[in-house]
Amino acid sequence: MAAEIKKRCFGLAEKNLEMLLFLAGLGAVQHEIRVSTAEAAAAMGISQQTASRKLRQLAADSIIELKATPSGCIVRISGRGSSQLRELHSGLQKIFSGKQGKKLSGRVKIGLGEGKYYVARKQYLEQFKRILGFKPFFGTLNLVVDASELRAFLAGMQPTQIKGFETTERSFGQIKAFKISVEGKEKAAVIFPERSVHPETEIEVIAPINLRKKFRLKEGSKAILERA
Amino acid sequence: MAAEIKKRCFGLAEKNLEMLLFLAGLGAVQHEIRVSTAEAAAAMGISQQTASRKLRQLAADSIIELKATPSGCIVRISGRGSSQLRELHSGLQKIFSGKQGKKLSGRVKIGLGEGKYYVARKQYLEQFKRILGFKPFFGTLNLVVDASELRAFLAGMQPTQIKGFETTERSFGQIKAFKISVEGKEKAAVIFPERSVHPETEIEVIAPINLRKKFRLKEGSKAILERA
DNA sequence: ATTACTAGTCTTCGAGTAC
DNA sequence: TGTACTCGAAGACTAGTAA
Numbered sequence: 001m002a003a004e005i006k007k008r009c010f011g012l013a014e015k016n017l018e019m020l021l022f023l024a025g026l027g028a029v030q031h032e033i034r035v036s037t038a039e040a041a042a043a044m045g046i047s048q049q050t051a052s053r054k055l056r057q058l059a060a061d062s063i064i065e066l067k068a069t070p071s072g073c074i075v076r077i078s079g080r081g082s083s084q085l086r087e088l089h090s091g092l093q094k095i096f097s098g099k100q101g102k103k104l105s106g107r108v109k110i111g112l113g114e115g116k117y118y119v120a121r122k123q124y125l126e127q128f129k130r131i132l133g134f135k136p137f138f139g140t141l142n143l144v145v146d147a148s149e150l151r152a153f154l155a156g157m158q159p160t161q162i163k164g165f166e167t168t169e170r171s172f173g174q175i176k177a178f179k180i181s182v183e184g185k186e187k188a189a190v191i192f193p194e195r196s197v198h199p200e201t202e203i204e205v206i207a208p209i210n211l212r213k214k215f216r217l218k219e220g221s222k223a224i225l226e227r228a
Numbered sequence: 229m230a231a232e233i234k235k236r237c238f239g240l241a242e243k244n245l246e247m248l249l250f251l252a253g254l255g256a257v258q259h260e261i262r263v264s265t266a267e268a269a270a271a272m273g274i275s276q277q278t279a280s281r282k283l284r285q286l287a288a289d290s291i292i293e294l295k296a297t298p299s300g301c302i303v304r305i306s307g308r309g310s311s312q313l314r315e316l317h318s319g320l321q322k323i324f325s326g327k328q329g330k331k332l333s334g335r336v337k338i339g340l341g342e343g344k345y346y347v348a349r350k351q352y353l354e355q356f357k358r359i360l361g362f363k364p365f366f367g368t369l370n371l372v373v374d375a376s377e378l379r380a381f382l383a384g385m386q387p388t389q390i391k392g393f394e395t396t397e398r399s400f401g402q403i404k405a406f407k408i409s410v411e412g413k414e415k416a417a418v419i420f421p422e423r424s425v426h427p428e429t430e431i432e433v434i435a436p437i438n439l440r441k442k443f444r445l446k447e448g449s450k451a452i453l454e455r456a
Numbered sequence: 457a458t459t460a461c462t463a464g465t466c467t468t469c470g471a472g473t474a475c
Numbered sequence: 476t477g478t479a480c481t482c483g484a485a486g487a488c489t490a491g492t493a494a
Contacts, residue, residue, distance in 0.1 A: 037478065092320065278489070
């Protein structure tokens with residue numbers, strides 16, 4: 001009975017989307033329409049009872065305004081329903097515009113310099129050189145990015161594994177690295193040391209040169225990463 | 229086990245649409261992506277097991293190509309999946325373009341003249357005059373239209389009821405009428421005699437004048453109806 | 457760390473039917 | 476014709492767990 005609140009990818013917490021689309025297709029976004037539950041049921045390949053129930057559920061969730069009369073239902077999609085459909089629409093537009101996860105923009109955050117400490121270990125350096133193809137500059141560029149943009153950006157790439165190792169003092173965990181380019185030019189890599197628990201919206205970038213200097217990046221500057 | 233085939237409004241026979249949208253948002257339309265079932269599950273507010281099942285269902289329906297490895301899933305949306313998303317996209321575009329069900333185009337079909345017989349009854353004529361506001365020309369214009377366009381066109385209008393009656397010889401059923409205009413000018417009405425079983429894609433139009441003559445319509449000519 | 461099977465629970469469906 | 480209730484059946488979900 002409790003109204004479940006689920007966060008969904010497209011702002012679409014709606015399970016009766018199909019019915020909503022059917023109604024929208026009948027023009028219920030713009031104005032009131034008449035539908036019988038049987039008509040909707042036939043169009044969607046479900047029973048009249050289920051169509052009736054789905055309509056009432058949509059109405060209960062304020063997705064549509066519903067007046068059930070003995071001669072049919074008068075339906076209009078509410079503001080909330082429209083905005084859900086619009087969100088879906090713009091989401092699809094993004095997908096088919098082709099600019100999906102090819103770039104990632106972030107804002108520079110001057111970190112505490114922990115990155116330096118890890119990256120400078122010679123056991124890591126040797127692997128970076130061999131696997132990524134460059135000896136990283138001593139220091140990392142930290143960027144704050146959007147979590148879902150980051151996910152989309154990374155999903156399309158193969159990660160490279162940098163193995164961990166142990167010294168007499170302590171052990172160093174493995175690092176997951178993704179080859180990228182910065183500002184369309186500079187070869188670089190996003191690294192995820194598997195031990196250190198980063199916030200989901202913060203990433204570390206290493207490159208053969210001092211990125212901050214080359215691109216004159218200050219705290220809060222915008223930087224664009226692209227797939228390599 | 230049998231693959232159910234349901235005809236749906238948006239060409240979307242897919243119940244795992246949410247997962248499909250999630251994958252598309254990660255760029256799986258353009259290229260292969262890596263996702264773990266747990267990651268997808270967290271993003272969608274479902275369990276890892278369900279995410280796994282949904283992925284396999286999508287793969288079984290050839291909506292996606294799926295390679296499950298011990299280090300995650302490699303997913304790419306198939307041609308079939310893409311086209312379903314595209315259809316959804318264009319459907320939404322139609323909805324928000326605002327040209328939803330405001331007009332209806334049809335092709336003239338020279339009928340057998342049955343319409344004349346009904347329409348010309350003086351008991352009907354009297355009601356047409358009173359309720360629709362005009363005395364119809366002796367003869368109907370038959371149009372072949374698209375079933376779903378017709379449904380969308382009619383859903384946005386209030387029907388007017390023309391009552392049936394009985395003569396000594398036989399009885400005449402009631403007629404459902406929708407006030408419209410033809411070619412943006414001529415006042416008219418689409419009528420549905422409730423007795424006669426029309427095919428879903430054929431409608432009868434009555435007007436105070438001879439529409440066929442006025443607009444020079446022949447068999448197969450295109451005619452546009454608008455809401456009144 | 458993965459994927460995915462099994463089993464029990466919970467949700468959703470639709471036939472019958474009331475209004 | 477309509478909408479919508481009940482209730483038994485079918486399907487979907489998750490926890491536990493194997494691999």
